[in-house]
Amino acid sequence: MTTNITRLANGLRVVSHDMPHLGTVSLGVWVACGARHEGDREQGISHLLEHMAFKGTSRRTAKQIAEEIEHVGGDLNAATSLDTTCYYSRVLKDDVAVALDVLADIVQNPLYSAEELEREREVILQEIAATRDSPDDMVYDLFQDAAFPDQPLGRPILGTPESVSAFKPDDLRGFLASRYRAGSMVISAAGNIRHETLVRLAEDMFGGLPAGETPPAVGASYVGGPRVSTRSFEQAHVVLGYRGLSYRDPDFYTAQVFSGLFGGGMSSRLFQEVREARGLCYSIYSSAWGLGDTGLFSIHASTGPGDVRKLVDVLRVEMARAEAEAPDEREIQRAKAQLKAGLLMSLESAASRAEQMGRQLLAFDRLLTPDELIERVDAVTAEGIRETASRLLAGSKVSFALVGAGKNASAMKVVKEIAG
Numbered sequence: 001m002t003t004n005i006t007r008l009a010n011g012l013r014v015v016s017h018d019m020p021h022l023g024t025v026s027l028g029v030w031v032a033c034g035a036r037h038e039g040d041r042e043q044g045i046s047h048l049l050e051h052m053a054f055k056g057t058s059r060r061t062a063k064q065i066a067e068e069i070e071h072v073g074g075d076l077n078a079a080t081s082l083d084t085t086c087y088y089s090r091v092l093k094d095d096v097a098v099a100l101d102v103l104a105d106i107v108q109n110p111l112y113s114a115e116e117l118e119r120e121r122e123v124i125l126q127e128i129a130a131t132r133d134s135p136d137d138m139v140y141d142l143f144q145d146a147a148f149p150d151q152p153l154g155r156p157i158l159g160t161p162e163s164v165s166a167f168k169p170d171d172l173r174g175f176l177a178s179r180y181r182a183g184s185m186v187i188s189a190a191g192n193i194r195h196e197t198l199v200r201l202a203e204d205m206f207g208g209l210p211a212g213e214t215p216p217a218v219g220a221s222y223v224g225g226p227r228v229s230t231r232s233f234e235q236a237h238v239v240l241g242y243r244g245l246s247y248r249d250p251d252f253y254t255a256q257v258f259s260g261l262f263g264g265g266m267s268s269r270l271f272q273e274v275r276e277a278r279g280l281c282y283s284i285y286s287s288a289w290g291l292g293d294t295g296l297f298s299i300h301a302s303t304g305p306g307d308v309r310k311l312v313d314v315l316r317v318e319m320a321r322a323e324a325e326a327p328d329e330r331e332i333q334r335a336k337a338q339l340k341a342g343l344l345m346s347l348e349s350a351a352s353r354a355e356q357m358g359r360q361l362l363a364f365d366r367l368l369t370p371d372e373l374i375e376r377v378d379a380v381t382a383e384g385i386r387e388t389a390s391r392l393l394a395g396s397k398v399s400f401a402l403v404g405a406g407k408n409a410s411a412m413k414v415v416k417e418i419a420g
Contacts, residue, residue: 003357003367004195010211011183014202015357015367017190019350025096025191026351027198028088029103030358032184036082036152036217036291043152044159045167045175047080048124052172053087053106054078055116060105062116072098080157083217083291084362090351093192097201100187104205107180112169121164128158135403139237139300142227142401147241147296153220182206184214188358190350220294224397226418233404235302236411240315243396244288244295245388247363252290253339253376254388255297259288260335261327262318262389263299267334269318274301280311288392292363296399297392305404308411322389326382339377344370 003017035046054076055062069076074091076099087107089099131137141156148154158164187202222243245255263270263286270284284301303311346352347370360367400418405411 002195005361005367006195006199008182008199008203008207010207010209011181011213012185012187012202012206012209013361014187014195014199015361016188016193016195016198017353017357018193018195019191019353022191022350023093024090024350025093025099025189025193026088026090026354027096027099027103027187027189027191027193028086028354028358029107030186030188030355030362031085031180031214032083032362033179033214034081034083034085035155035157036220037179037214038152038155041163041166042171042175043155043163044124044157045163045171046085047157047159048120048164048167049172049175050078050080050085050087051120051124052112052117053110055120056111056113057105057109058111059109060102065102065106068098068102074099076102082153082157084359086355086358088351088354096189096193096198100198100201100205108206108209110172110176112172114169117167117169117172121167124158124164125161128156128161128164131156131158135233135235135237135302138229139239139401139403142229142403143239143241143298143399146225146227146399146401147222147243148220149223149225151220152218153291153294177210179214180209181212181214182209183212184362185209186358186361188354188361190353190357220291222294222396224399226400226402226415228401228412228415229403230407231404232305232406236305236308236405236408237300237302237403238308238311239298239300239399239401240312241296241298241399242392244297244392245290246293246295247290248292249290249295251384251388251391252295254380254384255288255295255392256339257332257335257377257380258322258385258389258392259286259297260338261331261385262286262322264335265338267331269322269331270299270301270315273318274311274314278310278314280307280314298399302404305406305408305411308402308405308408309414312414319393323386323393326386329382332380332382332385336377336380340374343373343377
């Protein structure tokens with residue numbers, strides 16, 4: 001199995017990992033442009049752009065796009081995140097040219113007809129409405145807003161009903177022309193694929209992409225504070241967190257190991273103390289994720305509206321312990337094993353490998369080898385975890401989001417305390 005990278009004349013990078021034992025290929029186009037690249041009047045346009053890519057091009061109708069992929073038994077999809085957008089497909093090994101031609105078409109030649117825009121606008125407005133019926137989605141939107149208020153990073157990726165309703169076809173065309181530049185895009189494929197074939201196809205189909213790079217996103221400024229929705233649900237959803245580490249930070253993998261032992265599984269401290277010992281919730285977990293210039297460390301749990309105070313008090317005790325005491329070697333080894341297993345297991349999937357390669361080239365302009373990733377995890381020490389835990393849990397103002405407790409008095413008191 002080999003990995004190869006080629007940069008085309010316009011700056012587009014093409015990467016492939018040959019997995020000859022497979023009969024399929026997973027491939028896609030990764031673009032260094034997401035929700036955080038949007039201006040104040042562009043909230044949700046990255047997500048809308050991704051949706052509209054499938055609604056017709058200068059060569060194909062929306063129906064033809066779907067039929068052409070499904071005629072060869074493949075699938076086609078896309079996704080928008082804070083800092084990237086990807087368009088991807090999975091097909092049999094002999095149908096790579098079909099998939100790449102469709103991907104090239106929807107990325108470079110979308111029509112953005114007014115009629116299709118009106119239809120898809122309604123779809124996204126329904127998608128936004130659905131998130132407002134989901135406490136899980138609501139609490140994370142509030143948490144992001146608490147951490148990064150009045151900034152692209154703090155806004156919902158879907159946008160708002162007001163912003164989505166205002167977009168015109170020319171808005172989409174202008175955003176595509178200014179952000180989708182070859183130097184900030186990657187074609188990534190994994191499976192039964194010959195690199196020279198992929199490069200030849202990419203040159204033919206993407207050689208006309210304009211050179212240059214996506215304009216940089218606005219820098220992030222972490223703030224923190226509380227956000228609350230007084231809507232009542234059966235469960236109160238809580239997300240509590242702090243400024244995290246960028247994926248460029250030397251301690252990023254230490255933060256990953258800490259998050260694993262703190263709230264990463266059934267053997268983690270939070271699961272054992274909050275669920276097993278006290279029965280305060282069904283599930284609880286922590287996460288540490290990073291972008292190029294910032295990150296977030298967070299804890300998410302749901303409990304009864306009257307138990308929010310108990311839950312937050314237990315979290316505070318466990319966080320204080322993590323700051324003060326280095327973890328024991330057994331829990332470190334468990335967390336490392338979980339992290340390494342996750343990294344290596346994901347590489348067995350062609351789709352996961354293609355995604356990882358695309359994201360790594362956008363982030364680092366190189367690939368991180370599995371051995372390099374394992375070495376970074378193995379290098380984490382007990383004292384390093386304690387120091388990083390202190391850095392995460394005491395280095396910024398807390399961000400706190402609460403949804404579902406209604407106007408429960410004890411829950412509202414927690415919010416007031418955090419507000420100071």
